[in-house]
Amino acid sequence: MKRAFTILGITIGVLTALGVAAVAGLYFWAVRDLPGFTRIADYRPALTTTVLARDGSVIGYFYRENRFLISLDEMPKTLPQAFLAAEDAEFYEHEGVNPVAIFRAFLINLRSGTHRQGGSTITQQVIKRLLLTPERTYERKIKEAILAYRLERYLSKDEILTIYLNQTFLGSNAYGVEAAARTYFGKRAKDLTVAECAVIAGLPKAPSQDNPYHNPEAAITRQHYVLRRLRELNWITEAQYDEAMRQPLVFKSMSDGMGRQGAWYLEEVRRQLIDLFSEENAKQLGMDLPVYGEEAVYQMGFTVQTAMEPSAQRAADAALREGLEAFTRRQGWPGPVEKIPAAKLKERLEKSSFAPAMLANGERIRGIVTLYEDKGATVSLGKYTGFIDKAHLAWARKSIRGKQKFLEPGDVVWVSALGPDPKTPFKPEEAAPDKLIPLTLESVPEVQGALVSIEPENGDVVAMVGGYNFRESQFNRATQAHRQPGSSFKSIVYSAALDNGFTPASVLLDAPVVQFLESGDVWRPNNYEKNFKGPLLLRTALALSRNLCTIRVVQQMGVQKVIERAKDLELEPHFPEVLSVSLGAVAVTPLNMTQAYTAFANGGMVSKARFILSVKNFWGEPVYETQPDLRDAITPQNAYLMSYLLKEAVNAGTATKAKVLGRPVAGKTGTSNDWKDAWFIGFTPHLVTGLYVGYDQPRTMGRSGSGSSLALPIFVEYAKTALNAYPPDDFDVPDGITFANVDPSSGHLVSGGGLRLPFYTGTEPGSSTSEEAISGVNTRGEDLLKQMF
Structure with a gap:
């Protein structure tokens, strides 16, 4: 018996030892390639980067x-x-x-x-x-x-x-x-x-x-x-x-920022952040990051403070969008997007999908017409039904000519939803399959545009829109489109002229110009109105945007002076030494052109456009901060004269539509050849705004596509809201400026009445400097006239 217990004990011991050995072996087998767990303590998950507007509201997010x-x-x-x-x-x-x-x-x-x-x-x-x-x-x-x-x-x-x-x-x-x-x-x-x-x-x-x-x-x-x-x-x-x-559960997502209204601004911030956090740049700035470039933007959980002003951004988006739509409506209705054959109509109706949220915030979608009668059109939207009242079809019916049918079942058309009244938007949550959704017929613009608005004191870009619909095209016309600025470039020409012997009272000849080119061709520029007004004061020539007066100014002082002034104002393109430069023949971006105009509003200093104000890491510690970048470009006196002359363009020139704003506003319209590009750049002492409209593949927009008829009204609608944030100040008069009353025809000094104009002190009519300058300018003008006739 004792021997049996001994054997049993030995057996149990052996088995226990084997079990322990097996467990130990299993353990060592399992731990042979275990990953190091201590890095969990330095927990750094991929975090969302948040982009904020100036007031702290969210514009949007970047994340993987x-x-x-x-x-x-x-x-x-x-x-x-x-x-x-x-x-x-x-x-x-x-x-x-x-x-x-x-x-x-x-x-x-x-x-x-x-x-x-x-x-x-x-x-x-x-x-x-x-x-x-x-x-x-x-x-x-x-x-x-x-x-x-x-x-x-x-x-x-x-x-x-x-x-x-x-x-x-x-x-x-x-x-x-x-x-x-x-x-x-x-x-x-x-x-x-x-x-x-x-x-x-x-x-x-x-x-x-x-x-x-x-x-x-x-x-x-x-x-x-x-x-x-x-x-x-x-x-x-x-x-x-x-x-x-x-508790009833309501499932809804927090707004992902400003959505469409801040899309182009957000994308520009993203692009700049990727450049900022590139490995080379980050190390130059003393940043030691675990990842760089795009990965840093999408993983590091930064909080980015920008210069955007949400009210201005919303106004910019609405003004540009409505302006492009209004222009498209004036061009006439192009007809349905598609015509579905009767044999396939039922199948298409069954397959179409729709959710009322797709019509939120004024969005446009495609619907299928199922019935057209005198009172309007019934439109299928998936399981929902919409109706376009005849009042909201009238604009399109007017553009239909002859016996062409207007609408019929199977037509695919663009529509948007209407609220109960013009001030109340459509509410998707109130839509129901058994309830008609009020619609209006739309025509989606093909024409594009851009708006950029900069505070000249600091360069802050408070609003930017780069096109009609970001989801359809991410191309940013504000920063990426290079377009001819037309007459909006004349401000650069006249700024140079004021520093080269001309004054606001200089007399310029508005008459035909002919230039024989080295190629053997003959260049015969013309005025926009195809007429001539004879002798005009420089003030009037700029206000009325007379091309031939501008060319004569450049002929007399030389194209190189214009190019130098363009570079002083930090315009980026290469400018060839040809007279056509003076009429805006060299393409620029709207952002660059608007930035150049900040010098006129800011006492002669160009304000470098600034989108990002600061970046903090996830713990709220500063990573990067910017300061205003202001650079001397022209004298305060030149800036003041230009702001005054461009106010005259609003008071009595091509930009009189801006007078409705009821405050001191300066600005310049611009239209390129054949109405391919429409511009307006308007400014006050506190805000400079550039507006561009045109097709991505340049083609004529017709006579209704000029700067004054297309771009300027969009600026006015935007400014009605945006300028409310600023006092209605006029431009400060610097030392070295003298006012004088002059005859509006001859530019000579008059004792009373006439035009009251500013001058560099010592160049006003009656001074020896002025008489010499005006005499020289007028003599050269007379010589040119004799040569031509």
């Missing part, structure tokens, strides 16, 4: 993974509790691995014949998400358990839970609880109710299957499970449970 890092203190107490209740109720008791939960999951899986229950703790899930692959193998589970055990000795429980709540994927491109709160409930995580916390906490198990937008029933079923677990664990009271079960 939509994630906002927050601490446990920034969450309602119920939010982490809900995740623990759903995923790992014993989190604060176990040491990274929960054997009881694993055994319980094993039994459940054994009974069901599936692998639905994993028994993983939150610590193990952190390890899996950050260090291991998602494959389901025993080797990975062993590694996961070992690393979880180690991690629990390296980080606190709260630190691990914080990482989990910020890292986990919760569907709809939302990573972490803050992004989920914004995505599903349109609020910050700190404002979530118990019911809402339970919805988000129910998502990790199956974020796509239980997505509230795709499968609200599944999301609510999962929410009820989480609420029951919270009650069973006594982490919420019976009253809280009942209230949460009764």
Whole structure:
């Protein structure tokens, strides 16, 4: 018997030793290639970069993974509790691995014949998400358990839970609880109710299957499970449970910034940020980043403060959009986008999809006409039906000629939705399949445009629009389109002229000009109106934008003086030494041209356009800051004379439509040859705004496509809102300026009446300097006239 016990003991000992050896072998086999877990402590997830307007409102976001890092203190107490209740109720008791939960999951899986229950703790899930692959193998589970055990000795429980709540994927491109709160409930995580916390906490198990937008029933079923677990664990009271079960859930996403209205501005900021954080530039600025360029912008969670003024940006977007639409309507209705054959109409109607939100914010969509009668047109919009009253068809019917049919079933047309009155927009949430949606017939503009608005004191770009629809074309006409500025370039010519012997009272001859070119061709420029006015004061020639007067000025002082002034004002293109330069024949960008005009508004200093004011890292620490970049370009006296003369263009010249603004405004229209480009650049002491309109592939817009008839009205509509932010100041008169009354025909000094004009002190009529200058200018003009006749 004793021998038997001895043998049994030896056997048990051997087996125990073998078991220990096997476990040890398994352990060493599993840890032979374990990844280092200590980098989890330096947790740096990909974070969302937030771009802010000047007032702190959000313009938009940049991200690969939509994630906002927050601490446990920034969450309602119920939010982490809900995740623990759903995923790992014993989190604060176990040491990274929960054997009881694993055994319980094993039994459940054994009974069901599936692998639905994993028994993983939150610590193990952190390890899996950050260090291991998602494959389901025993080797990975062993590694996961070992690393979880180690991690629990390296980080606190709260630190691990914080990482989990910020890292986990919760569907709809939302990573972490803050992004989920914004995505599903349109609020910050700190404002979530118990019911809402339970919805988000129910998502990790199956974020796509239980997505509230795709499968609200599944999301609510999962929410009820989480609420029951919270009650069973006594982490919420019976009253809280009942209230949460009764709370109606409204799923809505937080606005993704300004959307369409800030799209081009946001894209320009993105482009500049990528350049700023390029490895070469960042290192020159002393920045040591884990990633550079685009990856830095999309992962580092910066907060970017910009110069955008939201009210100005919204006004700019609306003014340009409405101006392009109005021009398109004046051109006539082009007809339906498509005509669906009768045999295919039923099939197309069945396949068409539509959601009322597609018509929000004045958006246009395609609808299919199903009935046209005298009172209007019925339009199919998927499961919804719209109706265009005859009053909203009138503009298009006028453009239909002869026996051509206007509308018929199967016509695909552009439409937009109407609100109950002109001041109340369409509300998508009020639409219903059994209720007609009021529509208006639209014609989507092919013509494009750009608007850029700069504060001259600091260069801040308060608004920028780069085209009609960013979703259809991301080409930014404000910064990327090089177009001939036409007569808006004359301001550069006359600025140079004032420093080269001319005064506002110089007499210029408005008569034909003929130039024989080296090629043998003959250049015969003309005025816009195809007529001649004879002798004009320089003030009048600029106000009326007379081409031939401008050419004579350049002939007398030389093209090189104009080019030098263009470079002084930091215009970027190469300017050839040809007379056509004076009429705006060299292409520039709207941003560059508008920036040049800041010198006239800002006492002679060009204000470099500034979009980004500052960048902070995720912890709110400054990373990059900008200061206004102001550069001397012309004298304060030259700037004042130009602002005064360009006010005359508004008071009595080609820009009189701007008088409706009721404050001191200066500006210059511009139209390139054959009405291919329309410009207006208007300014006050506090705001300089450039407006351009034209086709991307240049072609004529017709006589209604001039700077005064197309670009200027858009500026006026924008300025009605944008200028409200600034006082109605006039331009300050610097030292060295003298006013004098002159005869409007001869430019001679008069004792009373006439035109009151500013001059460089010492060049006003009656001074020796002035008489010599005017005599020289007029003599050269007379000589040219004799040569021509």
